[in-house]
Amino acid sequence: MTDTVVSSDRKEVVIGFERPFCVIGERINPTGRKLLMEEMKKGDYSRVEADAVAQVEAGANMLDINAGIPLADEPAILAETIKLVQGLVDVPLSIDSSIVAALESGLSVYKGKALVNSVTGEDERLEEVLPLIKKYGAAVVAISNDETGISEDPDMRFEVARKIVERAADFGIPASDIVVDPLVMPVGAVNKAGASVFRLIRRLHDELKVNTTCGASNISFGLPNRHGMNASFLSMAIGAGMTSAIMNPLHEEEMTGIRGADVMMGRDPDCMRWIKKYREPAAPVEAGAGGSRRDREGRRRRRA
Amino acid sequence: MTDTVVSSDRKEVVIGFERPFCVIGERINPTGRKLLMEEMKKGDYSRVEADAVAQVEAGANMLDINAGIPLADEPAILAETIKLVQGLVDVPLSIDSSIVAALESGLSVYKGKALVNSVTGEDERLEEVLPLIKKYGAAVVAISNDETGISEDPDMRFEVARKIVERAADFGIPASDIVVDPLVMPVGAVNKAGASVFRLIRRLHDELKVNTTCGASNISFGLPNRHGMNASFLSMAIGAGMTSAIMNPLHEEEMTGIRGADVMMGRDPDCMRWIKKYREPAAPVEAGAGGSRRDREGRRRRRA
Numbered sequence: 001m002t003d004t005v006v007s008s009d010r011k012e013v014v015i016g017f018e019r020p021f022c023v024i025g026e027r028i029n030p031t032g033r034k035l036l037m038e039e040m041k042k043g044d045y046s047r048v049e050a051d052a053v054a055q056v057e058a059g060a061n062m063l064d065i066n067a068g069i070p071l072a073d074e075p076a077i078l079a080e081t082i083k084l085v086q087g088l089v090d091v092p093l094s095i096d097s098s099i100v101a102a103l104e105s106g107l108s109v110y111k112g113k114a115l116v117n118s119v120t121g122e123d124e125r126l127e128e129v130l131p132l133i134k135k136y137g138a139a140v141v142a143i144s145n146d147e148t149g150i151s152e153d154p155d156m157r158f159e160v161a162r163k164i165v166e167r168a169a170d171f172g173i174p175a176s177d178i179v180v181d182p183l184v185m186p187v188g189a190v191n192k193a194g195a196s197v198f199r200l201i202r203r204l205h206d207e208l209k210v211n212t213t214c215g216a217s218n219i220s221f222g223l224p225n226r227h228g229m230n231a232s233f234l235s236m237a238i239g240a241g242m243t244s245a246i247m248n249p250l251h252e253e254e255m256t257g258i259r260g261a262d263v264m265m266g267r268d269p270d271c272m273r274w275i276k277k278y279r280e281p282a283a284p285v286e287a288g289a290g291g292s293r294r295d296r297e298g299r300r301r302r303r304a
Numbered sequence: 305m306t307d308t309v310v311s312s313d314r315k316e317v318v319i320g321f322e323r324p325f326c327v328i329g330e331r332i333n334p335t336g337r338k339l340l341m342e343e344m345k346k347g348d349y350s351r352v353e354a355d356a357v358a359q360v361e362a363g364a365n366m367l368d369i370n371a372g373i374p375l376a377d378e379p380a381i382l383a384e385t386i387k388l389v390q391g392l393v394d395v396p397l398s399i400d401s402s403i404v405a406a407l408e409s410g411l412s413v414y415k416g417k418a419l420v421n422s423v424t425g426e427d428e429r430l431e432e433v434l435p436l437i438k439k440y441g442a443a444v445v446a447i448s449n450d451e452t453g454i455s456e457d458p459d460m461r462f463e464v465a466r467k468i469v470e471r472a473a474d475f476g477i478p479a480s481d482i483v484v485d486p487l488v489m490p491v492g493a494v495n496k497a498g499a500s501v502f503r504l505i506r507r508l509h510d511e512l513k514v515n516t517t518c519g520a521s522n523i524s525f526g527l528p529n530r531h532g533m534n535a536s537f538l539s540m541a542i543g544a545g546m547t548s549a550i551m552n553p554l555h556e557e558e559m560t561g562i563r564g565a566d567v568m569m570g571r572d573p574d575c576m577r578w579i580k581k582y583r584e585p586a587a588p589v590e591a592g593a594g595g596s597r598r599d600r601e602g603r604r605r606r607r608a
Contacts, residue, residue, distance in 0.1 A: 187567055187568065187575065188575050191570050191573060191574060191575070192570045194567065194568030194569060194570065195568065195569055195570045198543060198568070219568075223575060223578060223579065223582075224578075224579060224582035224583045224584060225560070225578070225581075225582035228560040228563075228564060228582070229564045229567065229578070231535070231536070231539075231560075231561070231564070232535075232539040232560070232561050232563075232564025232565055232567075232568060233564065233568060235535075235536040235539040235540050235543075235561070236539050236540055236542070236543040236565060236568055238540070239502060239539075239540040239543045239544060240543060256529070256532040256535075256536070257535070257536050257539070259532075259536075260532055260533045260535070260536025260537065261536055261540060263491055263498065263533065263536075264491065264498030264499065264502070264523075264536060264537060264540055265498060265499055266495050266496045266498065266499045269495060270495060271491065271492050271495075271527055274527060274528075274529075274533070275527065275528060277529075278527075278528035278529035278532070279528045280528060
């Protein structure tokens, strides 16, 4: 049973084997969002603010913050974004960059214990990122690829994760502060991607005893009905032992898949969170003949 | 790797470890359907016929047939219903009754290799039902309860299943002709019901090496948003090794959970069934400004 504790200055969140699944909101990331990118570059953070609030309202337990903008001062923009978001919402943040100077800049302004996203199994990255994790007392996402790339063999990826955990221990970082990303491949390209990643998640849970996360929507890349597939993937990944995901909490199907899986795993005592979310509203007193559409659907569902 | 082969006179269906999930349509069952009950009692099978066709069109791979009507001639009605349904659709049937004489009556008119639903671990039931299974060369659903009732301990239920498999072997019935129902309890009443049944399904798959089925909607009894919860349950149960379920194939959310899980388990080669089901229709050529609602949703989904 492993708990990874992260925090803001006002709130502690635990990613853990016996905890409700941890949803890390992915929206504050200019990659592929041209408008957001231009705004952040100009110092306009209105969309960042709206995205922060909307994601937390939708149920995000943490937010990922990425400021990867080509030819911009990423360390400065990342720090600025973190300060702003921490002033607005109380959930802990994941500091997301491929540039080590940006990670350090973000960590230097962050209040609480952050999750750093990410380090890979490449020796050079490990030597650069792990000292920062130790210095700031942070937790870190460990991506299970290395100099040789991403192996299609889940057991090879397991060995990369084990190497990162061992190297971190050399720096005095406990395994409980490492959240492994097993790397989710698109099932439309790699037909065994689902089965492979479940096997890997199970080994990471049972043998390496670490928490796990992933970019959940990767699984459905290029396929129709992505939300339906993501929801099914998330339920199954939680069944296999996955404890968090970086994802869009505004997508209701995916969130239902997660809430259902939390119930199934016995992590929603007496189904109270499920019932609170989905219980039928009381029938409106002044409804016209036949009631509102919502009311009709409510009745239909009760008969199901 | 275990295959349970069932058939009609025109079609073979295999429930198996490496096969797409087998959906057994549950609708032809008068329990709790007063109108259907009265009609079947009077010899009016129009609703049975409509239900048979609709379920197969919705994706049922088999149909369960139950004629449990109090104070009626169940053996005669069950046989009549089976003959009628076999004339109408080509999927194999599950012959469902708690009355042994009705099971025999159904088996005597059935064309092909039926699935008999069900036998329990009670000695008296085993002595009555197993000879019938052997005589007609059928497969059978084995429910994991016995004289002592339904244990809340999944390991006790495993032992009941093992007993049924051993007793069946005494009658010359192979384990591959036994589909174990691990018994799904409502998670609203038994908070550990999900985790328990996944553990049991995994043991039945890995140790006893038998196929499994269940009444899937039991899991969500008494809770709101039953379809969302059932979908999540089905995906996770498939991940744990469940190979069929008795359920309503007209419910889209549940079917999406199953199709997604089949993709995840690598049982939908190149995602062809998923893509065929969910691919976007071509944009209509003569759509007005803004296109149809369906078209707008299509575009939104493509951006997701």
